Amino acid sequence: MRIEGIRYQPTEAVFFTDDFTRGEDNLGIWRKEGQWALSGVDSPQPNPNLSANPFALHAQLSAEHPMAHAVVGYWFWHGYAAQVSVKIQGQARAGLKAYLDDAGNCWALEIEPQGKWRYYPKGVIRLVRIKDGERKVADERPLPLERDQWYQLRLTYDGERIKGWLDDKLIVWSISDEFPMGRIGLIASGRGSVFFDDVIVAPPNQLAEVAKHIKITEQFTREHTMTEWATERGAFVEDKTNPGLWWHQGILFGDWEFDLALPSDDRLKGTFTLYFCPTQRSGESPIALRLTRRRKPSRTIVRLNTRLPIPLPIGVSIPVKSPGQNDFLITLLSGKRRVRRMKFSPRKAFGQILRVRRLGNRLSAKLGDKILFSINDKSVQAVRYLSFRSDGWEPDWSRSYLWCSHLLDDTFSIAPTRWRAGRGVWQVTARWPCSPGWAWFGGTGHRFPTLWSKTSFEGDTIIEAFVALKMKSRGNPYPNPRDMNVSFCADGWNLNSGYTFILAGWGNKGSALFRRGKKVAFNPEARFRHPTTGNFAGFHRHWFHIRIVKFGGYIACYVDKKLVVEWTDPEPLHGGHIAFWTVDNGLLLARVRVWYEKLNSYQPAPLPPSGLPDELPAEPQSVRGWMPIWNDESRAIITPLDEGDGVCVTNAMSGGRMLVSAPIANIKVDENSTLKMRMRIPLDVRINLYLKLNGKLCAIPLTGDLSHPSDIIAFRPEQDDVRLDENTRWVDIQLNLHRIGMMMGVP
Known part of the structure; x- marks a missing residue:
């Protein structure tokens, strides 16, 4: 064979996302087989513009249609990682295909829950090679998988191995000497329902960048009752001893990035200074980044009058003006010492994203695509807190965002794959029957709706949650206003195994902190005031801000920035899972942040206590008369x-x-x-x-x-x-x- 005239066809890196926010008849980009439909919000009048996560793709499996397959992409796609979130209901299995060619050859990552009942999780994850019509299991691992839970699947190729990931954990892999390329697909089989959401196809490094930035429904950032959690500005509180200085409430245990969106209006003037601090003490001289917008028109200092000589008897007045200022300065300070200073045209700077990054001992910044500086200093590693002072202008907080490697930040605008529903039905649901378009992630359908973190956190921790009770009906909106509760340092199964903060418990009679079932602090005054629809600002439209600080044995619980209870444990529990739960209510979560020192363990589902049977009997069984x-x-x-x-x-x-x-x-x-x-x-x-x-x-x-x-x-x-x-x-x-x-x- 002789090959002549070889040409290169340049292609861009593959980048494709789909969260299925579209009309039901607008799935044309997907080639489908089987029964598919869009699944929406739990609301009689859903509104995608007012909902946290409005849609998912639903595969409906039955005896007539036991298989469902959906494919998207092109034959030349390569060098990518593919990712999707999946939830399985019933006796079914589901997965993700990648590198699918026209002959049907591909790699597939599948999960199959196999437990006989919900509270005894069993299952398997498989990496499958499909070639020339034959299906071969390349790797397989047993896992405690549950039905009706969201999981994140990912397939990657590093040049040597095909890898299968579950919830960001590498589980299965196989060596491949082929060059994989092709489309991606979603697969489901069996009986029941399978839901897919948040499809991403991108180069592996770009996939990680996408994961850094959370989604927030745009309308939420415009509502004054939601800006505290929907924008980064709400994460700052003013220093009581130093007015004008604002502290971020998070703690930066790991590497971080802060995207500051400069405002689009270049007519603003003044300074905005961001401080990088090792502790929260106002008197420090930390590393700082000062942004100065200078806007000063030129003015006439003196006017010179002169007369031209004869035969031109004309007088001339010549103004002498001071130079004006119209620029934008970015200055890096270490204490009072100026380290670096850069000047920009306001029109080129304003509207851009200023990204400040800490990676180990290195602090760097870039404006748009332009690198501003990169310094290496031991003091950078010690930075734990951020603060700012403004004199004239602030960033566009609706487009600003702080990411940290030791932060779980969830607005539930994507599938909740980092959480598991312990009890109740957890989905995006309408908060108010009178305004059913507004919808957030919440738990209903049980006396004790409970949501657990899959991950276990260890060491010093800050937990923040913006929570509300779901209105039940217009006639009796809040029949039992009580219990917005958070358990932490728990085993993932038993709420009493760790600490629990109860807000407005015992029928709204007070709030308390428990350690393994024992009450250690109580505040009878911390309860809901006027929990009615008439109390718009204080209850009906309010998002309660619960903040729990655990440093060593010291625990402090705040609600709406006010200390409710505090206690020092002489024998502190060092770590565990987090749970949100309520009693006789529906509980809604707008945003959850967990700042943690380190991660402990991950489990898709906790193993139940010893002694339980593999399969629950169909009916209660009498034993010795009991x-x-x-x-x-x-x-x-x-x-x-x-x-x-x-x-x-x-x-x-x-x-x-x-x-x-x-x-x-x-x-x-x-x-x-x-x-x-x-x-x-x-x-x-x-x-x-x-x-x-x-x-x-x-x-x-x-x-x-x-x-x-x-x-x-x-x-x-x-x-x-x-x-x-x-x-x-x-x-x-x-x-x-x-x-x-x-x-x-x-x-």
Whole structure:
């Protein structure tokens, strides 16, 4: 074979994104097989311009259509990484194809949840090579995967290996000596539903840059009730001892980038100074970047009058003017010493992005594409805080953004792949029935909607969340305003395993901090004031700003910049997962920031407590006469003890009310009737004993007061009736049933 006339066809780097925000009939760029549709917001009147994340692509799988396939791109695409977010419901598997050629050859990354029930996660992730019609599993790993959870899939090629990633973690890989190129595709098979969102195809380094910048619905940045969380300006608070100095509330543990959008109006004048500080002390002389807009017209200093000689008797007046100023200065300062100074034309500078970057000991900046400076100094590594002072102008905060390598920042404008729904349905949902277009990410459909972080954080941490309660209806908008709660340093399964900050708990009676189920601080004044639709600014349209600072053993919890509770733990918990949850409400999250010292572990889903079965029985099973009573809050599993006639009761779901019926019924009560029981109750479990006498119910608290319906009579036992050994946690119960009946008015 002889080849002549070789030519090079220049191509740009591949860059393609799709978040499916479009009309339902506008999916023409995707070549589809199977049943596909757009899935929208939980609202009767959705409005994409007022929603956090309005759409996802939905593959509908059934016996008639067990497969779905969608392809986009061109045969010459190469040198890219492909990424997509996916959620699986039902008995299905789903994945991402890359480097797909016209013959169908490609690589595929697939996930398949395989657990028999939700609270025992099992599954597998596979890297598959499809070539010449044959399917070969190149690598496979078991993982604790759950249905109805969002995961992020990514395929990359580094010149030697095809790599499969799950939630930014490299899981599977295979060596390839081929040059991969081609389209990308979305695949689903089985029975149920699969949702896809946030498709990105880009060079690997550019993919990382895209991930740095979060999305915020533009209208949110324009609303005065939302600017505190929707723009970077809201992250700054004024120094109480130094008016005019504003501190960013985050802490910069790692490398960072700060994009400052210079305003488009070049007629502004004055200075804006950004300080890079090792601590939050106003008297320091830190590294600073001063931006000065000088705008001063020239003025006449003196006017010279003269007369031309005869025969031209003409007088001439000549003004002498001072030079005007019309420039833009960028000055780098170290303390009071000027390190670098650069001058620009205002028209070329204003409207541009000024990016300041810290990478290790190096601090650099560029304006647009022009590099301004790059310095290497040990003091740069010590920078932990940012502050600014303005005299005349500020950046365009709606286009400014701070990124940090040790920051989780989520506006939930993309699929929530860094979180897992522990309880309830978590989706973008309308906040107000009276204005159903406004929608944010939130949890509903359960008495305790709970959202967990997949990642575990360790060391010093700052947690920030902007939260609100979902309005229920126009007639009864907030029937039970209470509980905007945050658990942290927890195990990802049990809310009581770490610290918990409860805001407006116990029916809006106060706020408290707990350590592993024990109350360590309480503030009765920290509660919702006038939680009605009439209180627009303070509740109905307000986003509550919860801020939790944990430095070592010191913990401080703030709400709307006011300290609510603080406490120092003599034996601090060092790290764990974060959870947001509520009680008898829907909880909405507008934005969450977590500034952390280091990451601990990642788990797609937590493993449940030991002793749970692989598969939950279809119906409650009686064991030695004890019968679990299932509800949406618990799944009690009863197993016999090896010795004696006792049983072990385990809640297969974290938290909630676990109900078990004892093998005692139809007893005739007289003066000598006594109920004797012995049970071992873990420290983080609260138990009520319920008795039914002549049709009336009585609640007897054993290890802590539990709420119960008002039609149930409460009986508080005497000290000798219930004896608890704090060391072994064994409880001996001896109750006189006749005395209880007399108290209840039962003959």
